[in-house]
């Protein structure tokens with residue numbers, strides 16, 4: 001008998017949510033996490049520590065398609081990237097589950113429809129305390145329940161932006177947001193609506209991240225064990241190559257092998273592909289479960305742009321991420337292909353601009369960076385990038401990650417930027433609109449891999465997908481993947497809620513397989 005019923009590798013949006021789902025089954029769950037608990041310290045909320053010193057970014061070196069080294073924006077902690085995320089928790093649109101024609105080609109259909117995911121989106125919104133208002137976003141998919149918490153109130157400058165947009169004929173909406181905030185009763189609210197949320201850890205544990213709402217409650221069950229500082233380096237398989245028999249991990253300065261009946265990989269899209277590629281055997285010469293040749297391929301991370309508009313009046317907003325605009329999600333005013341999603345990002349501050357040459361050169365000497373920060377209204381634009389086989393993760397001879405990526409849908413991304421420019425031209429926010437590198441701090445775009453997805457896509461056909469519809473490897477009976485790797489396409493909204501919802505769905509399949517029952521009410 002194995003030591004564990006299920007081993008989950010990685011404790012982020014996928015793995016942390018899955019561990020939570022399986023906790024109430026009574027099955028023995030081991031969560032292996034390469035990182036440690038993220039320290040609660042004053043630096044959590046220091047823009048210099050977070051954005052200039054990269055205090056919470058891993059020291060990894062990856063290599064781009066030309067072999068140039070870069071530091072990827074990945075975060076190895078209990079809770080994974082959700083410790084730093086902006087907690088904009090969007091559902092994919094129902095249409096994103098079907099085939100969609102884009103400027104640069106087809107965004108492929110998912111093997112399951114939106115209907116199948118919908119109940120899990122609802123549960124994930126409840127688990128992750130999502131605030132929002134149904135009926136405002138013209139592209140929102142049908143939902144079986146209201147948001148569990150009311151929309152976060154816009155601060156005055158953002159309310160004005162919303163009113164101005166509506167007056168100009170657009171349909172701004174309250175963005176879905178995962179923070180434990182009670183706007184109706186601020187003295188009793190855990191979340192204090194600070195300016196250091198998006199891209200920062202939450203010092204007071206009020207952000208709906210996978211540590212606080214996934215791992216910690218899961219650990220209250222005696223059958224769940226977490227081992228931190230355990231980096232899985234290889235999966236061992238039986239002679240037939242059909243079953244994972246051991247997870248080999250670097251731990252405590254040595255190497256240890258953990259054994260479980262079911263093994264779930266959830267290391268983030270690049271690292272999950274790397275782990276499976278590193279687990280090649282005679283039976284799986286191109287990487288574990290890679291008979292299709294698709295493992296590591298179809299890497300996506302959105303064609304994103306951070307832009308900053310300067311408001312004539314100072315923008316005193318503290319918590320800015322409350323507004324979204326999907327008017328151009330499926331088409332532009334003059335084109336019949338999708339452009340993408342527009343949302344706010346965390347309010348920028350002067351230290352974040354350090355090293356951003358476009359800002360200094362475009363505005364100097366009339367504006368100091370402090371002045372820019374006081375007037376900045378910050379937007380995040382996401383255009384869907386398409387899955388391309390050549391956009392892929394491979395391993396270099398020394399085992400390090402190589403990430404080849406060529407952008408797709410540059411034309412719609414540019415059009416989305418122009419639309420924002422034109423929209424803001426109608427408002428009082430127009431005389432400067434400046435591209436920023438907020439999340440793309442290094443010069444190499446691939447380093448900004450916050451929204452990475454797609455390296456182990458799921459599908460019905462083993463010839464062109466790595467996982468089946470339950471996110472189980474076609475070729476290895478007890479191997480699952482539940483991070484964003486399974487995405488066959490990424491849509492143009494933020495990916496975390498979809499990873500969380502899918503982890504709940506896969507958790508139910510694994511519980512069924514183990515003959516166990518998930519006690520949902522107990523978890524809630």
Ligand SMILES: Cc1cc2nc3c(=O)[nH]c(=O)nc-3n(C[C@H](O)[C@H](O)[C@H](O)COP(=O)(O)OP(=O)(O)OC[C@H]3O[C@@H](n4cnc5c(N)ncnc54)[C@H](O)[C@@H]3O)c2cc1C
Pocket residue numbers: 009010011012013014015032033034035073075076077078079080081082084085086087088089090198199200230231232233266267268269271272275439450451452482483484485494495496497499
């Ligand atoms: C700054 C920032 C802002 C973001 N904002 C948003 C947002 O507003 N909305 C949104 O939806 N998404 C956002 N995202 C993206 C979101 O955080 C990710 O999509 C999501 O966390 C992905 O979940 P995952 O399970 O695939 O990977 P992760 O959450 O990254 O989890 C992977 C885990 O695996 C661990 N791990 C890796 N390799 C190994 C190994 N070999 N052995 C053991 N453990 C391993 C890692 O340490 C990590 O804990 C943001 C991301 C960042 C970085």
Ligand code: SF4
Pocket residue numbers: 179180190191192193194195196197198200201202203204205206207208319
């Ligand atoms: S805004 Fe709320 S959730 Fe975000 S970091 Fe501040 S206190 Fe935490």
